Amino acid sequence: xxxxxxxxxxxxxxxxxxxxxxxxxxxxEAGAIPLVVAAMRAHAHExxxxxxxxxALSSFLVGRGDAAxxxxxxxxxxxNAGAIPLVVSALQVNSQDPYxxxxxxxxxxxxxxxVEAEAEAGKQAAVQAGAIPLLLSAMRRLDSDAKMQTNxxxxxSRLVEGNGPTADARRxxxxxAGAMSLVSRALREHPHHPGIQGAVSRLxxxxxxxxxxxxxxxxxxxxVNEWRTQSEGWSTQLHYLDHLSPGCVxxxxxxxxxxxxxxxxxxxxxxxxxxxxxxxxxxxxxPGSAAAxxxxxxxxxxxxSHQLWPAAKRARAVELLHLGHELxxxxxxxxxxxxxxxxxxxxxxxxxxxxxxxxL
Numbered sequence: 001x002x003x004x005x006x007x008x009x010x011x012x013x014x015x016x017x018x019x020x021x022x023x024x025x026x027x028x029e030a031g032a033i034p035l036v037v038a039a040m041r042a043h044a045h046e047x048x049x050x051x052x053x054x055x056a057l058s059s060f061l062v063g064r065g066d067a068a069x070x071x072x073x074x075x076x077x078x079x080n081a082g083a084i085p086l087v088v089s090a091l092q093v094n095s096q097d098p099y100x101x102x103x104x105x106x107x108x109x110x111x112x113x114x115v116e117a118e119a120e121a122g123k124q125a126a127v128q129a130g131a132i133p134l135l136l137s138a139m140r141r142l143d144s145d146a147k148m149q150t151n152x153x154x155x156x157s158r159l160v161e162g163n164g165p166t167a168d169a170r171r172x173x174x175x176x177a178g179a180m181s182l183v184s185r186a187l188r189e190h191p192h193h194p195g196i197q198g199a200v201s202r203l204x205x206x207x208x209x210x211x212x213x214x215x216x217x218x219x220x221x222x223x224v225n226e227w228r229t230q231s232e233g234w235s236t237q238l239h240y241l242d243h244l245s246p247g248c249v250x251x252x253x254x255x256x257x258x259x260x261x262x263x264x265x266x267x268x269x270x271x272x273x274x275x276x277x278x279x280x281x282x283x284x285x286x287p288g289s290a291a292a293x294x295x296x297x298x299x300x301x302x303x304x305s306h307q308l309w310p311a312a313k314r315a316r317a318v319e320l321l322h323l324g325h326e327l328x329x330x331x332x333x334x335x336x337x338x339x340x341x342x343x344x345x346x347x348x349x350x351x352x353x354x355x356x357x358x359x360l
Contacts, residue, residue: 006055054106057107095137101142112155150193175244233269296308
């Protein structure tokens, strides 16, 4: 019953003409929006209610020209009713259903539209609810679905839009979650799809902090294409070193990211380590930077760099430390115990350790 009601309201509010706007506004004034939100909240694990609820909400958010003010008022009503966390939850709970993913993406994109203060609050609410990693996860699962790729890029572009520290932080969340590597792959896998090419280019422009207004777009387009050419062949998230936060690089390294990775079909392209070494030569790897973190990880194992090694390697280093301690207790090292432990820690363990996960 709830699913059918949400679907009926979605159909009622759907459309771009004046008649559709009149129906949307009449339904909203009759209290339709809180009813849809209440249905989604009460039936969080019913796929049809979630899918059709997202569809209904997205239909209420349409409105341009003379209807823009009314659409904005409806959008604020949807946000104030607590819909954003519900839409994000629907994406998470129904991660394998393409209809929920598409309808949820459209709803989130319309909720996050604009750069004014009210829209900014909606973007923040979505990001804080975990929308960005969920969207990227859906795009990875449905990588052959052109509509999902287009909608996902469109929504992400809306979420990272804006100026100032808060918008910068949202962009960093998206980059650290793998947005650049994911959409770069979408460009390669859908080279003749104009919707994906356009959506990805706009998203990349915003991730790079470039202006996307009509007047600036020709220059931005050139900058995006130059960046795409430069990044062609980057095969891992670690390749996007210049844009990642130091904390993200640290976590990637701890998870086993390969600092020597190269695409098999383009072996002449630089590895992440070589990119970091270039930054150092250019003076772009100050202490604490993402490049500096990677360069530290490339050095032989040490107590200081231990935290940058993958879990299996860290465990191996601890085993070796224990072994060195036991050796230092042998009778013929009496009086030299600390010297043996120091030598073991600074020479033997670094020589025995390699970042290759195939070698333990």
